Amino acid sequence: MSLVKPLLASIVAAGLALSAPIPASAKELKMALSAEPSAMDPHFHNLTPNNALTSHVFERLVHFDEKQSLIPGLATSWKTIDEKTWEFKLRTGVKWHDGSLFTADDVIFTMERAPNVENSPGSFALYVRGKTFSKVDDFTVRVTTKEPYPLMPNDLATIAIISKKAATGAKTEDFNAGKAAIGTGPFKFSEFVKGDRYVVVRNDDYWGNKPVWSKVTIRPIKTGPARVAALLAGDVDVIEEVPTTDIARLQGDAKVSLGQGLSNRVIYFHIDHWRDETPFITANDGSKIKNPLKDVRVRKALSKAINRPAIVDRLMEKAAVPASQFLADGFFGVSKKLKPEAFDPDGAKKLLAEAGFPNGFKMTLHGPNGRYINDARMAEAVAQMFTRIGVETKVETMPPAVFFNRASQGAGGNPEFSFILVGWGSGTGEVSSPLKSLVATFDKTKGMGTANRGRYSNPVLDKVIDEALATVDDTKRGELLAKASEIAIEDVGVIVSHYQLNTWATRRGLKYVPRTDEYTIATSVSEQ
């Protein structure tokens, strides 16, 4: 008896020890997204939820790490042969989920299909156009362009490589049904139920680090509070886009841990630079005046009137960082010199007086309601700050679908509003994206300034941007981009407010490594 008892105890203890950790082969993860992916076809729609979902199954030649730095994906290395030719060496021995071998043919096939997907509401054509892909051997691909093109690896980091064998002739529906959803990624397709759930399972033959999770279920839960409730109730393990109002509460909750990180998105204001009389600005008595925003002193005054630390602390509940330029420190091409404009209402009033508006003027600030974190409240707060320096500002917010249409082409193909709140996420993870789209002179034929909704135009800046876009040398390009940012910000081409922080919440025991590109991916979830 005296022997049996300890023996029994140790058996029980051993049993407990064995049963306590769930075997690695059967770990499930459930994640809730704030938006609904519309397809399993990685080329159907270039949209964050779609890209995040499909990157479980498909991979790109070049990958973005969680800070959007470029790392090898299906290509192990890349280099320029000459100014206009890039060469990509492909990873050997990579197997598709159906067992066939990944080769250069798949890459060539992908680049032919990606820009030509039927009914695509927003395709990847932008990143393929103007590039000629040719196969050198089974594991080498060359890309040539007409002009020097430094952003080649960044562009190719957006295009998911699909299998020629599985996807020849495939339509978007074939991907959703799983037939063509054969990738090389860490997970295999399992189930796609539109609007309800998307399921992937571990790829045990994956070439890289094998994922911890044997099965991942992704569900869209659009309402913020419902998402938080689903996490608290234990129905899901990870949620993205935690509402800022819940962050403080969740921080104090022992059942939950938060992952918060800088995003590539800056919230800023476009200013009407192009009209001599702008429709939403009048004198205090309501009469028409010349567009005051053309005067750099007025623009500077408005920037000084914004209390960025207060916006970050109170309105954004610390889920933001005051912005000095288009992208935060750490991204490629940012300027080290620029600092966030200090809050200085007296200085702002002085500048207004110097510009000939000692009593200010009347203005309407337009913004979307529901596109960016706390956007409508943000517009109201800034309008009050402007009113305090004498620029009496009204706010008008509208649904995003209406807002972006009017803000882009509401006035006979041109921007309708005088002063708008918008945001910009740099998909390429470097500064040329906002420079090219937001502050370069609007030019349809060159494809520049496409989202320049204030029609800012500065020939000096244009020249620097053009030069940067044609400079393949990284160091030199970085310097040029920084210089361009300085010119645009010092001339107040736009007024920047803050960089958004993205917040994920997981159940305790899990950890989400925040991503600047806002993707929610199972491989970023680890056990603590």
Added chain:
Amino acid sequence: MTAYIIRRLMQSAAVVLAMSVIVFLGLHVVGDPVYLLIDPQADQAEIERTIRRLGLDQPIWMQYFHFLKGALSGDLGKSFVHGTSALKLIVERMPATLEIAIAATLMAILLGIPLGLYAGLKPDSFASKSIMATSILGFSLPTFWVGIMMIMVFAVMLGWLPSTGRGPTATFLGITSSLFTIDGLRHITMPALNLALLKISLVIRLTRAGTREAIHQDYIKFARAKGIPTSRIVGVHLLKNIMIPVVTVLGLEFGSLIAFSVVTETIFAWPGMGKLLIDSIQTLDRPIIVAYLIIIVMLFVVINLIVDILYSILDPRVRIGEKSA
């Protein structure tokens, strides 16, 4: 009768046509979703290509003409966002909405009628007064707030029920539904109850009012005098007579449950048609909005038609369509 039905159907076709014109023009005035859908980095050429691809470069009357042409052959257009047939997308989501509507209607009947009967039979008891007071809450509390409170209490605090989503489905007698699995039932309980709250209150009030009125009528008194047991009086004679208004209202409410369960579906992330509609409105996905409204108009037309026909069968005094429709 046949002439009447044909006339009614033609009228409905006119309604559908008028509605589609209004929705088309209305959404055209609001704008198009291109800037919302497209990659912000896209240049003008790409934006214009997308506009062409979605057919939005054509004048609005042309777009409408194309839509009509397709509609006549049963094709209501392709969703801008999903790229697939709008009709198919809606039909795919219909089972989820139907099952939540059926569950809610069942709850309204099973809870509303007994409670209403009790309150009508014993109007002065404490329990009756509590029932009536609670039913006022059912009417007046906003659905979204009750929904969130239910999630907080039953899912987060007590952990009894899953907070959101639809459970796994199973197939029974050729019908695939989440009502046939235990987990599916656990998932549907809260959203269905949330959706049913208003209907339960409505049925309680209708039943109570009917009971109070009928209880004093001669046939009840006569039945009492004949010595028929109370249970039979209430269960057969009384119930039969007060059911007509209740059934009528429930029938119509069932239509609105299917059509407008938007709020409940959104809060509980229920993958039904209502959620599809609200998402589509947010992205100005015109083909889905138009197709959805056409389906709903037809649904109401059919429900009304069935109710009218049932009336004439139930109540011989009602004659359909001899003079005017």
